[in-house]
Amino acid sequence: MEVVRSIAGIEPVKNLISWARAWSLWSVHLCTGCCPNELMAVSCARFDWERFGTLPFPSLRECDLLIITGFVTNKMAKRVKLIYDQMPDPKYVMVVGHCAISGGLWWDSYSVVQGVDKMLPVDVYVPGCPPRPEAWIQGLHMLQEKIIRNKL
Amino acid sequence: MQVSWGPQHPASGHLRFILDVDGDSVLNLEPDVGYTHRGIEKLTENRTYLQNIPVVERINSYCDATNTVLGYIEVVEELLECEVPERARFIRVIMAEMNRIASHLYWLCLMSISVGFETMLMWTMNERELFLDLFEMITGARITYSALRPGGVRYDIPHGFEEVATKYLNHFERRLKDYYKMIFENSTFRLRTIGVGSISSSDAIKLGLVGPCLRASGVATDVRKDEPYEVYQNFDFNIPVEKAGDAYARSLIRFHEMEESVSIIRQALRSIPEGPIRKRVPLVVPKGEAYSRVEAARGELGYYLVANGTDKPYRLKVSTPSFRNMAALPYITRNVTIADIPAIYMSLDLIPLDIDR
Numbered sequence: 001m002e003v004v005r006s007i008a009g010i011e012p013v014k015n016l017i018s019w020a021r022a023w024s025l026w027s028v029h030l031c032t033g034c035c036p037n038e039l040m041a042v043s044c045a046r047f048d049w050e051r052f053g054t055l056p057f058p059s060l061r062e063c064d065l066l067i068i069t070g071f072v073t074n075k076m077a078k079r080v081k082l083i084y085d086q087m088p089d090p091k092y093v094m095v096v097g098h099c100a101i102s103g104g105l106w107w108d109s110y111s112v113v114q115g116v117d118k119m120l121p122v123d124v125y126v127p128g129c130p131p132r133p134e135a136w137i138q139g140l141h142m143l144q145e146k147i148i149r150n151k152l
Numbered sequence: 153m154q155v156s157w158g159p160q161h162p163a164s165g166h167l168r169f170i171l172d173v174d175g176d177s178v179l180n181l182e183p184d185v186g187y188t189h190r191g192i193e194k195l196t197e198n199r200t201y202l203q204n205i206p207v208v209e210r211i212n213s214y215c216d217a218t219n220t221v222l223g224y225i226e227v228v229e230e231l232l233e234c235e236v237p238e239r240a241r242f243i244r245v246i247m248a249e250m251n252r253i254a255s256h257l258y259w260l261c262l263m264s265i266s267v268g269f270e271t272m273l274m275w276t277m278n279e280r281e282l283f284l285d286l287f288e289m290i291t292g293a294r295i296t297y298s299a300l301r302p303g304g305v306r307y308d309i310p311h312g313f314e315e316v317a318t319k320y321l322n323h324f325e326r327r328l329k330d331y332y333k334m335i336f337e338n339s340t341f342r343l344r345t346i347g348v349g350s351i352s353s354s355d356a357i358k359l360g361l362v363g364p365c366l367r368a369s370g371v372a373t374d375v376r377k378d379e380p381y382e383v384y385q386n387f388d389f390n391i392p393v394e395k396a397g398d399a400y401a402r403s404l405i406r407f408h409e410m411e412e413s414v415s416i417i418r419q420a421l422r423s424i425p426e427g428p429i430r431k432r433v434p435l436v437v438p439k440g441e442a443y444s445r446v447e448a449a450r451g452e453l454g455y456y457l458v459a460n461g462t463d464k465p466y467r468l469k470v471s472t473p474s475f476r477n478m479a480a481l482p483y484i485t486r487n488v489t490i491a492d493i494p495a496i497y498m499s500l501d502l503i504p505l506d507i508d509r
Contacts, residue, residue, distance in 0.1 A: 030160050033188065034213045034505055037258065037295060041284075044261075044277035058162040076159065076166070076187045083160055105207060108198065109190050130213075130295055 014150065021090065022144040023053035025065040030083060033070015035097045035130040042133040049137055052144070065092050065143075068120075070130070071099030071106055072113045084120055092147070094139055096126045104129065157493070159187050162265075166504035167497075173490065181485040181493070183478060189508040196468045201228055201437060204465070206298045211470060212448070212506045213296045215255040218247045219448035221300045224468075226381055226444040227455040228302045234433045240304035241383045242424040247290065247299065248382075248446075249413040249420070253324075254283040255449035256406045256413075259501045263403060264335060266494035267344045272335055279327055282320045289313055304430030314421050321414050328411060336404065345399035349484040349496035352397060359480045362473045363451020364405040365500055369397035375447040387419045399499035406501070436463050450474055450501050474506035 007013055031039075042049050043056055057063050060083055072080055084091070095116050098104030103114035116122060123146060126139035158168040168184040192211055196204045208224045209217050222244060229236065257280040264272030284294045290307050291297040299306045335341050351361070356369035366373060374391045376384045392408035394401035439461040445454040451473030460466040477500045485496055 028160065029162050031166050034210060034295075036165075037214050040258070040261065040277060041281065041294075045274045046278060046281045060160060071188075071190065073187060073189055075189070079159055079187075105210065106190050106195070109195055111189050111191055132294060 015148075018147050018150050021064070022147040025054045025092065025140070025143070026057045026063045027054055027065040027067050027094075028060045028063045028083060028087065029056045029058050030060075030066070030069070030080070032068055032072050032076050032080065033097060033099055035069035035100075038130045038133060038136065039067065039069055039096075042136045047133040047137065049133075049140060052137070052140055054140060060087055063087055064090060065094060066120075068093065068095045068097075068100045068116050070097045071104065072116055073111050074113060075111070077113050077119060080116075081119060092123045092143055093120050094124045094126065094143060095122050096128075096131055096136065096139070098127055098129045101125050101127060155490075158184075165502075167502065167507075169493070169497075171490070171493075176489045176491075178485055178488055178490060178493065181482045183481060185478075185504065185507050187508065188505045192509045193468055193470060196465055198464065200435065200463045201302065201465065202435070204468075205300070206296070208468075208470075209296055209298055210505070211472065211509055212450075212474075212503055214503050214505050215258040215295075216251055216449045216503075217296055218244075218251040218300070219446055220453065221298065222248055222382075223444060223446040223448070223453045223455045225300045225302055226446060227442050227457045228437060229433075230442040230444055231437050231440050231457065231459050232302060232433055234303050235431055237304055237428045237431060238383070238425050239308075239427045240429045242420050243290075243305045243307075243309060243429065244300060245382050245384065245387075246309075246417055246420045246424075247287070247297070247305075249416045250283050250286055252449045253410050253413050254280050254287075256410050257283070259406060259449075259498070260331070260335075260403075263495075263498045264341075266498040267341055269335065269338075269341065272331075275327070275331070275334070279324055282324065286313070286317055286320060289316065301430060303433035304428070306430070308429045309424070317417065317421060321418060325411075325414055328407070328414075332407065336400075336407065342400065344492075344495050345403060345499065346396075348399045348488070348492050349499060350396065350398040351480060351484055355483070356397065356480070359483060360476050361451075361480055362476050363447070363449075364409065365402055365451065365477050365480065367391065368394045368401040368405045370395045375445050375452055379445070381444070381446060383420075384416075386423065387416050389416050399495050402499045402501075436461065437465075448473055450503065450506065451477065470509060472506045472509065474502045474504075478502055478507055 106112040124143045155171040166187045170182040172180040212220045257276045261273045261276040291299045353370040372393045389412045437459040443456045454471035456469040458467040
């Protein structure tokens with residue numbers, strides 16, 4: 001294990017690993033708000049973001065991307081935290097929609113978490129209500145760029 | 153033994169079920185709702201009637217935004233007693249029917265993946281994009297439009313819309329025939345849905361089902377026919393009714409509804425009058441109470457509004473179709489196998505956002 005770790009630390013190998021990670025981001029199938037309808041659109045025929053190496057996957061133990069789709073209520077927040085803790089490292093969080101970023105339309109609601117970044121470390125924000133599929137793809141590209149540049 | 157099903161589950165959406173199981177058969181199913189509760193009914197009391205339009209839209213912006221707002225607009229207009237231009241009413245009907253098709257296509261995609269049929273998922277989502285394109289032409293948005301206003305609509309139909317819409321509808325009608333062959337004559341789909349989750353007509357009435365779920369049990373009710381709102385009385389359309397009341401019948405009803413909606417859109421495009429699309433209405437709603445209902449994609453959607461003479465509602469109660477259809481879920485999932493639960497759950501077309509509000 002020590003040997004593997006030391007090899008993974010060498011510059012070309014490290015770059016190779018982060019390149020491979022960036023192009024195989026599997027996302028957890030978790031719906032929290034209204035944005036999953038655009039998640040369906042973006043992962044289906046016309047926009048098809050599977051061509052960028054991402055795939056919504058049922059088992060969270062094999063996933064490395066958590067997409068928060070829309071507002072997170074207080075009841076859902078506990079489950080989101082539980083799911084985030086169960087995912088293996090390295091893991092990335094992409095937050096989609098105004099409601100998840102800052103509370104959005106539900107700024108005065110008694111049951112909505114005002115910003116997911118209060119409970120999870122967030123890598124990419126995609127604003128919109130709901131964001132267009134092109135915005136989702138741009139968000140994914142930003143995350144991939146971040147991973148390839150070894151910032152994560 | 154108790155099994156928890158959801159909220160992180162490929163077929164569950166935002167809902168969680170607590171299943172009491174014995175081996176593979178389900179003894180009892182208890183829906184655990186509230187994962188998407190935002191308190192919309194309370195939030196509407198702090199916003200003006202115009203500000204409430206996007207808030208109310210999010211009750212079911214998931215796939216059926218226009219019909220959801222239409223109910224709210226209807227109830228406000230009932231208290232305002234305002235005149236609505238005829239052209240605006242036609243635009244409302246066109247948008248409502250397009251949204252019904254988009255919603256049913258979204259349901260068909262979920263239904264087909266819940267029975268393990270991924271080709272249909274790609275097909276239906278591809279055709280749904282056409283209707284979202286049409287919405288983009290009218291309003292500039294794909295999912296959430298907020299295009300209806302008390303006293304009319306915000307956007308007129310753009311130049312050249314009719315040609316594009318006719319082209320898309322012709323294409324869609326051809327595709328519907330393919331869908332029928334692909335899924336409704338498919339032996340696997342028939343095996344997984346025929347006789348699964350049956351409800352008799354008397355039980356369906358007792359449980360308070362609405363919409364396609366009720367019509368699948370042989371009760372011919374549709375708000376568009378029984379109590380025509382907007383300009384539905386001008387159009388010639390049928391209400392599809394099935395006898396069996398199982399998951400297959402519910403699927404078939406929605407499929408035939410798409411055909412009827414195509415015919416309504418065609419008639420509306422043909423007979424749409426010229427004229428203004430919006431009239432000025434006061435911002436303050438006079439004191440009073442009103443109830444209005446519309447036929448949303450999932451069934452009857454009711455709004456009860458109590459106004460106290462200010463620019464904000466005193467109380468807005470929403471009766472959503474998914475909430476009422478969910479009442480049947482514990483009843484029809486008794487003594488079925490766990491493998492049947494996704495098919496039954498999807499055939500009721502429950503949207504948790506709609507249930508929790």
